[in-house]
Amino acid sequence: MGGLRRLAGTPEQVAVRLRERVRVEAGLAISVGVARTKFLAKVASAVCKPDGLLVVEPDREQEFLLPLPVERLWGVGAVTAEKLHRLGITTVGQLAELEEATAERLLGRAAGAHLHALARLRDPRPVDTTRRRSSIGSQRALGTKPRTEEELDLFLTQIVDRLARRLRYGDRVCRTVVLRLRFGDFAKATRSRTVRPTDRTSVLLEVARELLATARPEIGARGITLIGLSLSQLARADSLPPELPIDWNDQARLDTVLDAVRDRFGAASVARAVQLDRDPGLDAPLLPEHE
């Protein structure tokens, strides 16, 4: 909201208008937090739910945040909360009193540093409205009854179909395919593979089936209660290099095709990437045999 006061009014006035507009246009009650940082505004909106508005003035930040339970911090879930509770830490203020190194040892480097900073009111993250989704996934809970191979393949096919369509609809390609499983005892596992960027249903289905095949013994022994797939390492579809119609696993055919291309267009018309800009002799004519 910085610099918008003359155009839009104070942050609080903007928040009031936002709530009113959503109520009128969508018929929904929303809660809005206003503060100096993203994190504090988020906490404020959670604290004033439902249908509330809370402004945390810059000089009231400590007084607002420190007494709150640690669970209010973004990134503290059940596991982290339990770790902290075991040390007698139940409020944000108590967490803020820890040394940063201590927090990192306790919670891991990234989470420790992050939570320590938040507890001490440090949150330099800017608002970013340009982020794109980094993965898409779909899953299906199966209940506890036994499933046949055919059933599993059907579920997998449906999931791949849906994801591949979403991929193409968004003009995206993916590189990593992750199969998610949950067994009869509700323990979870993943199997993943990274391939050349693709949006082809057939390619994704093939990879997904191969991943599922690696888990077949475990599924047989333990049963399966969930199957899912997630596609990541997404990129814009137009970032793909143009594909040559060549099966790169068929080396003999590859050689034949490359020879034909060079015969017709010259030796330098096709090169291995390592040769690019490096081999001045690439265009030299081949010595005729026996001469």
Add this chain to the structure above:
DNA sequence: TCTGGGGTCCTAGGACCC
């Protein structure tokens, strides 16, 4: 509340490269 569904991010070990 979650044995629902869709996501993000981090960690650790191993392979591999220079």
Add this chain to the structure above:
DNA sequence: TCTGGGGTCCTAGGACCC
């Protein structure tokens, strides 16, 4: 050649969020 060093990528698992 490696009982070095630094780095990236891949895989698998897990915590957390809405």
